Amino acid sequence: MQKTVALHTLGCKLNYSETTALGRMLENDGFEKRDFDEVADVYVINTCSVTENADKECRQIVRKIQRKAPEALVVITGCYAQLKPKEIAEIPGVDLVLGAAEKFNIAQHLKEITKNDATKICSCDVEDVNIFVPSHSVNERTRIFLKVQDGCDYNCSFCTIPMARGKSRSDAIDNVIANVKSIATGGAKEIVLTGINLGDFGKGYTGGKKHGENFFDLIKELDALDDIERYRISSIEPNLLSNEIIEFVANSKHFMPHFHIPLQSGSNHTLAAMRRRYKKALYAEKVGLIKLLMPHCCIGVDVIVGFPGETNEHFAETVEFLRGLDISYLHVFTYSERDNTHALELKPVVPMQVRHERNKILRNLSYEKMQAFTQQHMGETRKVLFESVNKNGMMEGYTDNYIKITAPHQPAWENNIIEWVI
Incomplete structure (x- = not known):
């Protein structure tokens, strides 16, 4: 029976890119991706630790998962996981903590744990993190x-x-x-x-x-x-x-x-x-x-x-x-x-x-x-790349110089660059 996984990102654009890379890796390993608000077998939270709020938000998300899917495996990775692995391991419901060197080995780690195991910490000294993973x-x-x-x-x-x-x-x-x-x-x-x-x-x-x-x-x-x-x-x-x-x-x-x-x-x-x-x-x-x-x-x-x-x-x-x-x-x-x-x-x-x-x-x-x-720039004609999202009949895009444009949704404009008078 195919297992399902849901992933969530806290923090920066770099974290976002890594989360989607983790998702692709897990899909290639046989997992089916689910939205994070759906019930899944595994939840992965890629954390930030730039602000105190990011730490608190991680704890709140784990509590929500516990209420929604108490039997699901919960994996915490990212910056918070590298900085405070023991603290995270003490959060009720967390099953696996992956530091900076182990996050991209997530598929292998998931094969080695079950829900009733003690929380597993896989981390290392940050000095040992010297490989770049695109x-x-x-x-x-x-x-x-x-x-x-x-x-x-x-x-x-x-x-x-x-x-x-x-x-x-x-x-x-x-x-x-x-x-x-x-x-x-x-x-x-x-x-x-x-x-x-x-x-x-x-x-x-x-x-x-x-x-x-x-x-x-x-x-x-x-x-x-x-x-x-x-x-x-x-x-x-x-x-x-x-x-x-x-x-x-x-x-x-x-x-x-x-x-x-x-x-x-x-x-x-x-x-x-x-x-x-x-x-x-x-x-x-x-x-x-x-x-x-x-x-x-x-x-x-x-x-x-x-x-x-x-x-x-x-x-x-x-x-x-x-x-x-x-x-x-x-x-x-x-x-x-x-x-x-x-x-x-x-x-x-x-x-x-x-x-x-x-x-x-x-x-x-x-x-x-x-x-x-x-x-x-009002009155200028600039090139807008419209995004492929329909928000209540409207769509958004950005000019070359990053001015946000909102327009009535037109499917033909999705992911296309359109000349637009600001």
Whole structure:
């Protein structure tokens, strides 16, 4: 009798690509995929641990599974599983915990456990995680997320990712190209390149061997292909976003005028405490060059509010800096304490109420920025890739420069690029 499996993702686009890769692996091993809200024999939760909420959400999901399907096997993998395997194993209902090195061996592990066994933990020291496993989403949306890099060698004082995913490592360009060609045969029109520290592509080990490639080499090779019409760069550190990358995208055939560049703070004092590798002047310089070469380019920004030691003056400096930047939207994160990070030692701690107030201020600023950016392009004709989802008679898509468009649903437009007057 064929077993069923349901998978759920917490966290980033890279996690999403890995979850769908796990799903394909399990299907190839004979499992039938089910939606996560359906009853299944096995539930897999691919976790994030960037914020405290992700940990809590994992626990809540396990409790829901227990109520819905008490006999089902529950597997937890991802960053939270690598960081706190014993803590997860103590959650009632969890049967298997897979760390970073074991998540892609899930099919074999499922053959070796039953529901009544003691919770099995398969983890290792993160220093031993040095192999890159490619993954990408398939047939679940118009935009395909393709993982080309994993891990991080940075040591930001607030971040647990290096402890969860190990050192920076990436795929070889030839392998990426092969994956792109394979994805293209499925009819995808757009690929989003993802990674933990994407600009570090080429660093580290691939298949146990070093290779002398970099991110600029990768995007040049991909742009020369005509298999995929559109590429996006998911997120890239400002210190790794070289001028040659910006200039290349400005003249590219296939790379969209859209950058997402983490800032985290507009205060140099706070950036130093965060152990970021740049000052705000460099960030402003990158935004200025992008807008000089591509006035129509969309720029997204990550910001953390409420970091320890962030005074009212530091936050005001961040708000003023962001208001003055020609950016398009913000992803705002409220700082949350993470075990084993240097930030735990920093004082004074910002009260939670103040953190939430600052978050709201920046979310309002994000709305203003996106409204202004969209208004700048009203009346223009831009190319929109519409997604294959019918939402109550409507469909959505994004312009080349990432303006969201909603239109009456037309089946002929699904997964097609349409000229659209904004």
